[in-house]
Amino acid sequence: MTELKGARARRGLTHLVLLAIGFAYVYPFLWAVGSSLKTKIDFLDGGLGLLPSRPVWENYAQAWREASFGTYFVNTLVISVTTVAFTLLFTAMAGYALARHTFPGKKIILGVILATYLLPHGYTIVPIYDLINSLGLLNTLTSVILAQVGGGLVFGTFMFMAYFSTLPRELEEAARVDGAGFNTLFFRVMLPVSKPMMATLGLFTFISSWNNFFLPLVFTLGRPELRTVGVGLYAFTNQTTTDWTLLCAGAVISLAPIVVVFVVAQRYIVEAIAGAVKA
Amino acid sequence: MSTTRLARTGGPRPAAAAGRGRSLWRTVRASGWSYAYLAPFVVLTAAFVVYPIFASLGYTFYDWDGIGEPSDFVGLANFKQVATDGYFWRALGNSALYTLVLVPVQLVLALVLALVLNNPRLRGSTFYRALYFLPAITSIAIVGIVLKLMLANFGDAVSKPFLKLGLTDEPLQFLGSPHLSMWTVIAIGIWNTLGYNMIYFLAGLQTIPKDQYEAAQIDGAGRFAQFVHVTIPGLRNVGLVIVFLAIVGSLQVFDLVMVLTGGGPFYSSDVITTYIYREAFGQVGTGVAVEPHIGLASAASFLFGLLLLVVTSGQMLAIRRLRARKEGK
Structure with a gap:
């Protein structure tokens, strides 16, 4: 009985460690998404914080049109x-x-x-x-x-x-x-x-x-x-005057398709990569 | 019809000496569609893969800025110049440092992660696998820009833990300091491509038959003994491929260095590929105009290609020897 409890605790700890490292692992992605929704002041004050005080969706419209990310896309x-x-x-x-x-x-x-x-x-x-x-x-x-x-x-x-x-x-x-x-x-x-x-x-x-x-x-x-x-x-x-929040919106626009493809087809992608090394 | 028969037997062609030329012509004509289907592949591969390997050698003999035709023949001067160029050796040294630090650290971390995730009783391992693989599948050029932005604007926050631990007196310039830039690039490189090696190791672990572990358990082997006597030998074949893929990949790192530092500051993080890029296309985006030296860049490329060739031949030799030893057992 005690052994079982020990095993469960150990597994819980494993999950905790895996989640913590995993969070740190994808932090730059989360930060880019969060920062793309910040105002300029919010961005400079917020530092490495994730959440904007109030999401600003205009950054995306601006990145898409004025910063040409629509064309690039x-x-x-x-x-x-x-x-x-x-x-x-x-x-x-x-x-x-x-x-x-x-x-x-x-x-x-x-x-x-x-x-x-x-x-x-x-x-x-x-x-x-x-x-x-x-x-x-x-x-x-x-x-x-x-x-x-x-x-x-x-x-x-x-x-x-x-x-x-x-x-x-x-x-x-x-x-x-x-x-x-x-x-x-x-x-x-x-x-x-x-x-x-x-x-x-x-x-x-x-x-x-x-x-x-x-x-x-x-x-x-x-x-x-x-x-x-x-x-x-x-x-x-x-560029000399880089607009950071626009840059983050641009990065999210650029990364989104691959992240979506990866989430949808994760199993196939991983299997194919694994197959490459076995052959 | 003749194609079918040949395909099925695959044996020697009709050998009558006199009719040989004619029958060859006949099979060539009968295979018209095969050639047509191969044409795009052959033409494009010849133009973009085979020809460039040989053509780059031709440029090495000229002093050429890339405008017009190369005409200023200089013999082996470009090779001599590369060999005596301190920047070349520094770039080569950085490429070597990148590879020698990244490969062992990343492979150990990837193996540990794979061992943890390989546990069939661990729930959600697919989720974790996806989480750790995300940086590897996304564009390093784009992710690198995000990381650069994080470090450039909020490097103080990142260096706080280092300040608290007393490891440094002032905020760290992760990309701006010539002493740190290369190490920052290496650390980000480890983070970025670890996912691939994790997947490779997971695939390797799954090829080890379960009964080997059971047999080891019956013999009274503990977890560590099982790892040493079952896991490590079981991973040897896949492991060798992983090591060489990691070495060749690391030597060719470009996008990451280009977007993070562009080789700077003061060439402190310059690697072979950024050196070649700068010599071939000039310094782009920094406002510093460097005249292109195509001949010099080609000579450096050629030497670099030779280095890669040595590494890959070493890999094939090692794999062959390993296989031979296995069969000899």
């Missing part, structure tokens, strides 16, 4: 969604061809995939910048999308290839008897069964694209109206 959304769409399409196509067909040159492609998958990408931004420049795409959203899609195809193709090669051959055989060609097989048979893979890869591509800072920073140096939320926020901090 739309830019980031356009980049992320387009990047996800093209990454999924191209990697599924390549993964399908590599997993389900044989053709001359396949071994070379597989070798290159393996080499670039294992090699560190190091720091190759200069040639990429030069390439984008010579394509005349500097200071466009297309350049960010192109560089992000181009850099992410090896990983996605690898994932799709692994996924498609686990599917039974009968799946295609039946459709082929019915006279289905290459395209029909891919779009009507293979793509529909690969929904779990598309969801996982899509989720990851979206998150990494939304969070990408470096590529949009480099490719939108000359055009402020093309900034993403991250780059916009960074530029905002470097």
